[in-house]
Amino acid sequence: MRDLRLFFRYVIPSMFVMFVAGLYNIVDSAFIGIATGEKGLGACMLTFPIFCTIFGIGDMIGIGASILISQHRGEGNLPMANRAFSKMIGLAILAGVLIPLLFFPILKPMLVFCGATPELLPGAFSYISWVVGGAFIPVLWLCLAAAMRNDERPVLTMFLVCTGVVANVILDYVFIFLCGWGLPGASIATVISQLFPLSLAVLYFRSSRTHLKILWHAIFPSRRWCWQILKFGFPSLGGSLSIAAMLLFHNWQSLRYGQMAGYGTGGLAAYAVICTTESLISMIMQGVANGMQPIVSYIHGTGDHARNRKMAHYGIVFSVFLGILGVIFSIVARHHIPALMGLDGSIAELAAHGLLLSAPAFFALGLVKMGSHFFQSTGKILAANLLIYGDYCVILPMCLFLLPLFWGLDGVWMAMPVSRFLLLFLLMWLWKYHYQKWLW
16 A cells, blocks of 8 residues: 555646646647637647657656666665756756757748648747747756656646646736737747746755755766766657657648548648647646656666566556546547637537547557656666657558558548557567566
8 A cells, every 4th residue: 555655646746737738738729729710720730749859858858867866866876866967957958058059940841841831831930939949948847847756746846837837828818819929929928937837946956855956066967977868768758759750740641631631721720629639638648657757766776676566557557547538538528629729610520520539549548658658767768669669650650641541531530549559569568578477
């Protein structure tokens, strides 16, 4: 029972954080859909692969360093944990400076590659340019949030994330509706709102309540530290790139087969509804994986592998339960969500139909996320990378480009459930290989 209480102590706050963030995505999309219509929603959707890539860089640094922090703390080596924390800060600052320098010169070609038509390109560029320019803020915040969870503060992390989400919703309303700034207003609100939790996190790590201390003389990472942090964080980047690839390929196919079916850009707008719903449920499941990471990394540092497998079993049962709830929610709410996001008529019906076809994906999604994070947290980086990079490099593109050949736009919506179940079979094989028995 002690381990079960520990599991829920970390997982529930992490789930709540991701639920609030996913709920914000729905509210944000609703604001954009109501204010700018089908084309604004489609333009915003085209920017999400770039958005996910930027956030993935922050996750890679934060999770990679946090795994090292927890493992060193599990070994009782606090000086090395402080060193990993300090190197994380240095890498986050460097990434925040380099992202605008590298992304801005190629931003419009990137959007065209993401599927932006001449009709959608101006709106997409006006939205994503503010996020790229202010990348330093979310990258540093993501790193500090990951470190805070590993500093035994999951509830405080939850509170800080909620302050950012609430600020984002308020600023969305002010900038989009009161100021009339449209798509740029939404992205400005996203960047500025992250300053609230970031400022509070900085205050926390300067207080006496933290176990971690910044070693300013050690803030610039050496090649060895960069390699360690990025190696452990690489699967997290892959998780974000997997989402980016999912969005990119779905955008291409939604536009292509939507136009072939006579919906014009309506196919992309319908996918925006499906994607937003999927992201809400997926982020709750991601919360289970994120919440488990500090526990699993710490226990791995102590060498108690039997106890870690018990944590994995808790994660399996909970992920299956959430998957069933996700399927039920997607089916029951399929007619209400498109209306909430400003769609009506045939496009709303198309989105509802897509939600119904994609719903079975949630049966497998939580297990795959939990499994890949468990492998990552216990140092089995190859297994984690196979699950994550095998998804968006092989399995998902194969499903998205083959299934529509037979079922048209329905094949686009079916790609998610089919690819998730293929990944689940890969997870079961990897688990059997590493632990000589099946998931349960």
